[in-house]
Amino acid sequence: MKGNPPRRARVPVLDGIRGLIAIGVLFMHTAYFAGIMDLGPVKGVPVINWLTVGLTIILTPFFLLSGMLLYKSFAKATFTGTSGPPVKAFFARRLLRIVPTYWVVVAAALLLINFASINSVWYVVAPVLGLHYFKNTDSSGLIPGLEITWSVVTEVLFYLLLPVAAALINRYARNAAGDPARQLRRMVCCLLPFVLIGPAWEIYTHLPSMGQYPIELFWPPMFFGVMALGMVLGALNAYHDVTGKVPGLYRLAAKSPLSWWALAFTLYIVNCIRPFDKAGSSDYPPISQALLDHVLTVVWGVLVLVPLIAPTARSRVMDVVLGNKLSVFLGRISYGVYLWHFPVLYFAFRAGSLFGTAPMMEPGTIAPWLLVGEVLLGTIVLATLTYYLVERPAGRLGARIAKSKAAIPTASL
Structure with a gap:
């Protein structure tokens, strides 16, 4: 079977969605400390507050893309009956993609923000190994400056589990060798049940006995189901590349791509309103709102991403x-x-060891748009430096390792 070549023209669009989502996450977090969001005692800025709270929906495409792009090569190997990516090269390339920059940020946070708080070897070793969200000196896992690194831990664990999962799915799907459509159905049937992990974890972490904002809320099971859904998309793309046939989901997206984004915008507005919670609030939600949040987040990610990856x-x-x-x-x-x-x-906020261990100032104590501008500019400068000084060199090293082991090239769209 001879398939169509990968469509590299779509890569800039996928870069673009990553970029806009990253800026959206930055704005959402900065908005709280700027006093824009209505959280706890902070009044917030009307309308802007609601629109900012709605941004909690936007993170999913990161995880969908990860599952899709990484599983695609494994799925294609199943369809073609060839060997998948060499495991050692796969691990080397993926870890070099995210770990070096992560370590730079960890070092900066420990030395410049938390140096005075270091009271044991474990306080340093835990974030270096990505274990701080499972067990830390104060049992919270929330080291100042590293609050969002739970996602890096989730990604690394996904990398470790993916070759095993792919091998098991491959064994089952290859029993239908010679029938790509049947192989695809087997892959999808293996993966879709894992989508239920996220809602189940939402229920568990929002039980009254767990209290508010338990550390388990940030553990990998919360987004493993989303990554499994991304793997489904990777299987669909691999099926198209090998057979030249466009799966039904992608044909539907091709009819009216913008209608998918219109539906995604509608879900964003629903997330702003928060029908089972206080409208415009980002306080810890009841279990009904938490489940709705999860469903909205997953569906929103699919609606945004599918029109970008559908071949036609x-x-x-x-x-x-x-x-x-x-x-x-x-x-x-x-x-x-x-x-x-x-x-x-x-x-x-001039907080941390670099500034004499000054405590974090209360949200709203800096002019909102001044804070947003400072954080945006400072972040882009540091992100640009680490991209050229750390990420690109590490990526080239990973590519050389993969090439030396005759790895299948990273999937592109």
Whole structure:
């Protein structure tokens, strides 16, 4: 079977969505400390507060893309009956992609923000190994400046589990060798049950006995189901590449790509309203709202991403919004933007060891848009530096390792 070549023209669009999401996450977190969001005693800024609270929905495409792009090569190997990516090369390339920059940010947070708080070897070793969200000296896992690194832990654990999961799925799907459609159905049937992990974890972490904001809320099971859904998309793309046939989901997206984004915007508005909670509030939600949050987040991510990866979908608007030079550049440095914006928040508030262990100032004590501007500028500068000085060299090293082991090239769209 001879399939169509990968569509590299779509890569800039995927970079663009990464970039805009990273900036959205930065704005959402900065908005709280700027006093824009209505959280606890902070009054917030009407309308802007609601729109900012709604941004809690936007993170899912990161995890969908990870599952899709990484599983695609494994799925393609199943369809073609060839060997998948060499495991050692896969691990080396993936870990070099995220760990070096992560370690730089960890070092900065420990030395510049938390140096006075280091009271044991474990306080340093835990975040270096990504274990701080499971067990830390104060049992919280929330080391100042590293609050959002739970996602890095989730990604690394996904990397470790993916080759095993792919091998098991491959064994089952290859029993239908010679029938790609049947193989695809088997892959999907293996993966879809894992989508239920997220809602189940939401229920568990929102039980009254867990209290508010338990550390388990940030553990990997919360987004493993989303990554499994991303793997489903990777299988669909691999099926198209090998057979040249467009799966039904992608044909539907190609009919009217912008209607998918219109539906995604509707879900965003619903998330702003929060029907089972206080409208515009980002306080810890009841279990009904938490489940709705999870469903909205997953469906929103699918609605945003599928029109971008569907092989025959075309949208001038999407190309302009996501394929322009600024969006693509932000996408390339998006990992650094995501990791750096919390340390930069502490720097903006002159908090931590670098400033004499001054405590974090209360939200709203700095002019809102001044704070947003400072954090945005500082984050982009640091993310750009780590991209060129750390990420790109590490990526080239990973590519050389993969090439030396005759690895299948990283999937592109």
